[in-house]
Every structure is written in C-alpha cells, then in structure tokens.
Amino acid sequence: MIGIYEIYIDVFLVQNVLMDIQLLILTLLLLREKIVFPRLLGASLTGGAGAVMILVSGMGFGMSYVVSVLGLDAVMLLICMRPPVKGRLVCRRLVMGIIYLHGMVFAYGKLMECAGRIVGEWMAQVIVTGVISGIVVFMLAYRRLMGARHIYDVTLTEEGENVMCRALFDTGNLLTDPVSGKPVSVVEETDIMKGWLEKYPQKYKIIPYQSVGNEHGLLEGIVVDELVIRKEQEQVVERGAVVAFYKGKLSRDGEFQMILNHSLMM
Numbered sequence: 001m002i003g004i005y006e007i008y009i010d011v012f013l014v015q016n017v018l019m020d021i022q023l024l025i026l027t028l029l030l031l032r033e034k035i036v037f038p039r040l041l042g043a044s045l046t047g048g049a050g051a052v053m054i055l056v057s058g059m060g061f062g063m064s065y066v067v068s069v070l071g072l073d074a075v076m077l078l079i080c081m082r083p084p085v086k087g088r089l090v091c092r093r094l095v096m097g098i099i100y101l102h103g104m105v106f107a108y109g110k111l112m113e114c115a116g117r118i119v120g121e122w123m124a125q126v127i128v129t130g131v132i133s134g135i136v137v138f139m140l141a142y143r144r145l146m147g148a149r150h151i152y153d154v155t156l157t158e159e160g161e162n163v164m165c166r167a168l169f170d171t172g173n174l175l176t177d178p179v180s181g182k183p184v185s186v187v188e189e190t191d192i193m194k195g196w197l198e199k200y201p202q203k204y205k206i207i208p209y210q211s212v213g214n215e216h217g218l219l220e221g222i223v224v225d226e227l228v229i230r231k232e233q234e235q236v237v238e239r240g241a242v243v244a245f246y247k248g249k250l251s252r253d254g255e256f257q258m259i260l261n262h263s264l265m266m
Contacts, residue, residue: 009052017048022129023108024080026136027100031093033081043079047072073098104132151256156187156243157226158196158203163187167229167258168251175209175261177221177242183261184221189245196222197245207244219244229264238264 021044028035050072059065077097081090108128115124150169155162165187175184184207187193197204197220205221227241241264250259 013048013052016051017044020044020047023101023104027097028080030100031097039080043076047076073101153230154258155228156224158224163192165257167260168256169260173259173261182242183263184242184244185261186244186246187258188250189247193245
C-alpha cells in the first residue's frame with residue numbers, strides 16, 4: 001500500500017526558515033562568529049527557499065540531493081559569516097560549520113522521534129531544542145575553559161607526515177636551541193616521532209635543559225618542516241621549528257601532550 005502525503009509549500013517554507021534560524025544561531029555560537037540578524041534572516045530565507053526548490057525538483061535522495069544540501073548549507077554559512085580573511089581558514093571553518101549543522105540536524109531528528117512518542121510533538125520540540133541548546137552551551141563553556149588555560153590544537157609536519165596534539169602555551173618555557181638560537185617546544189614522544197629521528201638524522205638535535213629543581217639534562221629533538229598552531233580566528237605557522245621529545249606524560253590528566261615555547265605566540 002502506497003501512502004500519499006499532502007505538503008503545503010508555504011508551511012514547509014516557514015518550518016524550514018524557523019529551523020534554519022535555530023540551527024544557524026547555535027552553529028555561529030560554536031564557530032564564535034558574530035550573529036548579525038539581517039544576515040541570519042537572509043541565510044535562513046535562502047535555506048528555506050533552497051529546501052523548497054530541492055523538494056519540488058523531485059531529485060530523490062541520491063548523490064545530487066547530497067551535493068545540493070551541502071551546497072545550500074555552505075551558502076547559508078557564507079551569508080552569515082564575516083568577510084573571509086584567509087582562504088584556508090575560511091574553508092576549514094566552513095567545513096566545521098557544515099559538520100555542526102548536520103550533527104545538530106541528526107541529533108534533533110533522533111531526539112524528536114523518541115520524545116514525540118512519549119510527550120507529544122509540541123512538547124518534544126520544546127524539550128529537544130532545550131537539550132541541544134544545553135549541549136552547545138556545555139561545549140562553549142568547555143572551550144572557554146580550554147582557552148583560559150591557553151590550550152591549542154597543534155599539527156607537526158615532517159616530509160608529509162602529520163602528528164596532531166593538544167598543546168599548552170607556557171610562558172615559562174624558555175628553551176632555545178644552543179646552535180641556531182631558535183625557540184624549542186616540548187612534545188611527548190611517539191612512535192612516529194622516533195621514526196623521524198631515524199629517517200632524518202640530518203635534522204637531529206640535542207637540547208640541554210634545566211628544571212625548576214636545578215636538574216640539568218638533555219632532550220633529543222628534531223627540526224620539523226612545519227608547526228601549525230590553530231587558534232579561533234587564525235593559525236600560527238612556524239616553519240623549521242625545533243621540537244624536543246619528552247619520554248613520558250606532560251600532563252597528569254592527558255589534557256595536553258605538548259608545551260609550546262613562549263615566543264611562538266608573542
């Protein structure tokens with residue numbers, strides 16, 4: 001038996017515009033973008049109109065549908081976001097925005113399906129919107145806490161190989177390479193990094209250090225092709241950065257695996 005559904009275009013449009021407003025507000029908060037109401041309204045109307053066009057086109061749920069939806073999401077985000085400063089950064093933020101959008105759409109749909117059966121559709125909308133908003137608030141609070149501790153995402157690159165980690169910016173890290181005079185950051189040693197020392201002996205470094213307890217020692221290290229620190233609105237790129245390897249854990253709770261040199265963020 002085939003079911004026949006009546007869809008009122010005007011109702012469908014209004015529902016999509018209202019939903020896009022909610023989702024875009026939460027997404028912009030996660031991206032730390034300034035919310036400008038005219039842009040938000042314009043993006044939501046564009047999203048609603050685009051959803052109607054996709055519906056009436058009858059394209060089904062194939063690859064063309066996926067491409068159309070992702071393209072529509074990108075257009076909405078570009079309308080809301082401030083003018084681009086750096087191409088790569090904007091692309092990364094655009095991808096993150098689309099991930100946030102679809103993550104919330106998926107969560108909203110699943111939660112609505114469960115809650116609607118228990119408390120009814122209207123009450124479910126209120127509850128689910130509150131739950132998703134609460135999750136976003138928690139994520140923002142956690143990120144602000146990490147920002148207060150100056151913890152950043154860092155990527156080390158050597159001959160096309162990448163190592164990603166969380167790094168603490170420490171004004172007390174004054175290590176320098178005695179040969180080149182370059183600042184030295186300290187990272188927990190991994191198997192990949194051990195391999196770097198074996199494959200690229202010409203980049204090998206020995207870094208002397210002195211701890212708070214007046215203990216002297218030596219750390220093995222390497223000159224990496226690139227060290228990238230990702231901040232909210234920009235990224236710091238240090239080419240030919242010197243990195244020393246630490247055999248052990250740099251933080252008790254595992255919140256960070258690297259300690260950045262103070263001069264890298266000045």
